[in-house]
Amino acid sequence: MVCAEEPLRSTITKFYEVKPRTLSSVTNEFSFHYQVDEEGIYFSAHILNPDNLANRSEENDRPFENEHIRIYIAPNKNSVNAYVFAINRQNVFYDGTYNAQTGENLDWNGRWQHHVENSLGRWTAIGFIPWNNFTFATQTPRQEIQLLVSKHSNNNRRILSSSSTHSGFTEFLSSFTTLNILTSNNQNVEIFPYYSFNHTLENDSNKHRVGGDLFWQRNQSETIDLTITPDFGQVEANDLVINFSAIETFFSEQRPFFTRNQSNYDVSAPENLILVHTPRIGGQSNIEDVGARDINAAGRYTKAMKWGTMSLLGASENDEKMLQGRDFLLARVKFNHEDSSFGLSSNLVETPSINRRSIVLGLDYFAQVSPTHSLSLGIINSNIRGANESSDVGLWLESNAEVNETHIHSISAFVYGEHLDISDVGYVQRINRKQFEYEYTYLVNDMNEIPLEEIAFNTEVEVKTNFKNEKLPLVWGLSTEMTTTKDDLFEFGIELFTFGKDDTLTRGFNSTNIDMGWLLEGVYESRELPFGQIALEAIYGSENWSGRFSELMMSFNTEIATDIFGEFVFEKYHSQSWLKWEAENQVNEYILDELTLDVRFDYKFSEKHELRLRLELIAGKAQGKQAYQIQTNGTRKETERTDDFSFSEAAFQFRYKYSLSQLTAVYLSYTFGGEFENEKSTLSHRTLISDAISAKNEHNLFFKIRWEM
Template sequence: MRCFLLIGWLCFLTCVAAQGQPHLAASPAAPNAAQPAPKRQLQAVRISTPPKLDGLLDDEVWQSAPVASQFYELEPTPGRQEKHPTEVRILYDDAAIYVGAIMHDVSQDSILRELSARDQIGNSDWFGVFIDTYNDHLNGYEFLLTPGGVQIDMRNSPATGEDGNWNAVWDSRTTLQGNDWVAEMRIPFSAIRFSNAPEQVWGLNFGRQRRSTRQKFFWNEVKPQVSGFVNQWGELTGLRDLKPPLRLSLTPYVSTYVDHYPFNEQGKRNTATSFNGGADVKWGINESFTLDATLVPDFGQVQSDNQVLNLSPFEVQFNENRQFFTEGTELFNKGNLFYSRRVGATPIGFGQVGGQVRPGSHEVDGSRRGGEFVLQNPGTTPLLNATKVSGRTSKGLGVGIFNALSNNVYATLQDSTTGARREVLTQPFSNYSIVVFDQSLKNNSFVSLINTNVTRAGNTYDANVTGGLFRFANQANRYALDGRLIYSNRRGKAFNSDQDISDQNGYKYFLNFGKISGKFTWNVDHGIESHTYNPNDLGLLFSNNKISQSLNANYNIYTPFWKVNRLTTHVNLLYTMLQQPLLRYQGTTLYAGANTTFTKNFLSAGINADASPLNRDYFDPRRTPIGEYYVRLPANVGVNGYLSSDYRKKFAYDVSYGLRFYAADGDRTGRNNFALSLSPRYRASNQLSFIYNLQYELRRNQIGYAGGLSRAQPEDAAMLTAFGRDVLLGRRTVTTITNTATATYTFTNRMSFNVRMRHYVSNVHYLDFTRLRPDGLETPVAYQRNRDNTFNAFNIDAVYSWWFAPGSQVSIVWKNAGATLLEANAATPLYFDNLSNTINTPHNNSVSVKVLYFLDYLALRPRRA
């Protein structure tokens, strides 16, 4: 009933919007709203003497350049011309392109300018230049600057959208002049890629945000009804005789660590120090392609992972925080076949070490003594090096090649009596590689070919995945057909096993067709992932063995009406089956939702609802082949939503919630989920800010896999023979609380200090147990073993960062980490007891200092002359 009420609310909003349409017809954005705006042109002026980069624009050369002005609003009212003009000029010489912009405003108080770390805008105005050097309408560069001088740069591509992980080395200055603010940029040609054609036309746009009024403007009008962003840019003309420079830079680093571990093998506290050195190399092979390599990389300063208690049958996906694997990877992310955390991941034999421990073999005082224990078992695989070559030709062909090498990894076992040690291989020498070809086509279309490969030394299996992707849009950019066909292959034997897995070859295909532009859009799709499809040696797939089809519809209103700035709505219907056994029903779900921002207070709100009949979970029982065992999921309805206040105010907040109710399943009632997130934030000044986040989740009467049975446990041994392949399920209550606090002080636009503290606790309390038989049949069992557990994780990351020169940085990092897993009678649901236990448990501590220095060949060459 709740779900239908929410869908009714959604329909009401849509009706209100429809009643306002006659008024909207007179708005500037209404005529030809689904067609891109005409492309405007700006001529760049070649100069012989570069302007002084001081943010003043008083050099004579600036006066000779044509002015780009008359920007068009994108938010909140698309199509309106800006009231406070923006004036932009472009110059260039043999080394760089220069952008000068004046942003007129009401007063200096109207120019918001919070300082923030690099690549973070904060509560600030910004000006940006957007460049499509090959004018393929798909791929572009974005360079943004705030009044406080904070630099933001991004790559834009179909694979990743706006990718803020990309970084370039460029220079800029800003000043406040009366009621205006001025931005001056120098973007060296070594930071971007372009062809060597004697005369070129680049895609071009300029953007501006007036934060005080929450308005965004673009020089070449960007229409929200039109699919795509880069294809809506204008053109930069007048570029002649550009010579792509030799792009060669070296960024050596040195780092030192002091690591304090709670205990060594004798049970005493232990402190270790290390000194490291290496380098990152960038080399422009030609005008189109660049080689990036990291030699003896050091990733010890990256932010700690958010550890969680995982009760699901699938692995936890962690964020990638290593810069080399986040920067310039838009080609490698095509088709979602590359999960970079696989490179340098946990060794494949990490979990098998305990099974190779030798038991005691001699008698002392009539009892067995001796035997081995695990002295050391590294949880990550250190890399020897990683290299990537990527770029795009003047004909629109993108090529990406990635390769990484990791060395052997060993666990160390020690005999408890003799002290003798031996090593056990957990990860053989491995080579990871990706090759991508991506051809841009007309009408915002493309075709791509991707291959990923993992080759391991010795008898361990190798893996290969090859995929083809395409997108074809019609000339009007109203309809598009997307598709992909992927084949996965494994060959060899499983690690530390004689099991031949060469027959584990699988496939995936996916087709999607729909209307992509306009207020009303829709699409239908169909896909299959075979039961043997497995890209997980270098990719990430949670579950295969699926046939899915969905119908999706969206109705969006982008111009303010009634009391809202814009409204987006969606309705989706998803139906899934197993691929093997063929066409066995899995699930059906109906989704609906709406999102809006109100005009008066800029409060953003969203609500989503879904409803499912009886579904089947074939994966939680963890039995292969899939299909015989499944856990019944009763009919259920869910609703979730959020509120987000105006971040322009010193105090702001985010609130989100989630509710799910399940129908009674036999004599089981009262199953439901509740989740709440509160995140207040306070900006004390333009330099100091605080963010706190509390997440609470409660799952009552959840039914799930209760763990495997073991002959080592008396309660389990008697059941092993009786159960056979049957599964032990448990009805449980799971309570999870996460507290995260962040404080940031930004000294200047190049120097900042950030500290982040996170405490996570999850408690699992089992109520009763059942025996899962084939076809979802459950029978109660009198199981007495206590399976309760509590997992705690605590992290502190404190980072001081100073960009003392373009591309050069000093960083000082302190990391504190600890985790505990309490089982059976030691598990406790009391939050403050868990917090106290976690704080009082010895933690790993690491203090590190790292210095990077950017060396550009073009900057060094004149000094040698």
């Protein structure tokens, strides 16, 4: 610990090898120097004998795959939240938050400075992180922060940390170094207006949008955030997904207002349950039959105190297609006590177009029971009022325990009611579920006689049912992951699924019986080779109604020419028993062949200028086998032979980005997307892809500028 009377400057030269988890001391590869004043922390990180530069493009605010450093800062002692700042050798950065329950989240955007200097046999990152990025528990000038620094090699195969842990382990936040600091407690106002122009080529129409965000930090413990007409923007395209299942596709948040000062609302649970999923606000509603709406305005107030944090978020949507927009009011109070936290949540959503009111209340608790044991539990209640009224409860418990550096146990148990409904502003993959999961990992690091750095053996079991007490498949898996001394990765696994029912396929109608299944999986990820990196994954097994299936995935990253990077991804899926829900209790079985291609090129001809091109293609051919009527006991009754069909989608984006500063940029993009369907399965994948490209159901030119005032 650094005492308050001492100069707040220091040098860290001793690091621990935490991946592989040998915990050996390393003193000659990495050093970190820092100095603290009332405005923030100044740092310089020196990396000796660096890895070969990975042959791939890295984009700001995206997870890195090549060598980089991370700086973790927790603004309050005994916190369950921290902020992460990362820089790589190319001076590309990302920032985000770390939560003891949910891990890293890169939705948060901070304000900080950095640059990188490269020389023979070393590189140095220099920067400054202001204290006004953080919300402190008190308004007093004297504060305590927690600090941890780590260096990650290519593909995160090897990690050096200033403490003997890393973010994948339970005791991570409790291992930070404590620093006593003085802060200025000044006000800070940031204003980010934007203008965007979208020209739709299909119907020759134009759309102009003007809006902006205001972030006002009244003092170091109180913030007020406002936004007017925030937009998703066509700057970053979501991945192309063709989804025939009953599980909704999840997309992350991209709007700056909803990624800033939002960590207080982070409540998550098994089945990817997220109590506040902000893309719902202004996004496409799955409650109404209406697309995305504009947001008139939104505001958020956050106040941190010694006992915890309180926050209030309100938003109002614009009226679209003669339908009134929704109104959102979200409240969150979080009480912190030493190594635990207790939260209260309230979400209110009004949907006037269908006379619907949704109220979701939640309680959640997290405790770092010991440095190696964490516990999380919660309960939520949803009440829907309107034409279709419902009310139900969900509760969960999660626990992680590390007996030592070798044995790791994870337990998850949850009960989500049949009528639980948080979808007005939340997200969950499945409801109507009672489920228990257990996972055990055994790490082996001491392997001096063989060319392996680490082996991880993993086994897991999943037992589940629903509120009809139907027998859902029991899942058991066994896998091993091996990292060689040259940083190649191999993974092998097997999963077994018992006979049981699928209660999601028919969207709430009769559950269908699913035969016993199994799968074998093999994965290989190469080290950084002179020409790039290769990754392969192959899966083979039996699924659904005893049909064989196979899946092959290949990716290749390379530097095509100086500063021109390429990424190529190919996926091929074949199934002899692919099931598609038609209506009510009717399910059709097909032989499916699906092909996916994803090609990306990136050209950074300076730190300010970047050209990015991406083309995604999906084509599928479904050969009909049989249509079935699912009976009440889960058996299937043949009705007729199903018809063949084929489908394809294409999405293309060409984007130019000019960065005036870290938070100011100009974007110009050209995008198109196309969908194609046919009643034949004899068309080639090449023909299907060509037809999807020709369709151009969406065809746009887009310009956007967002600047910092």
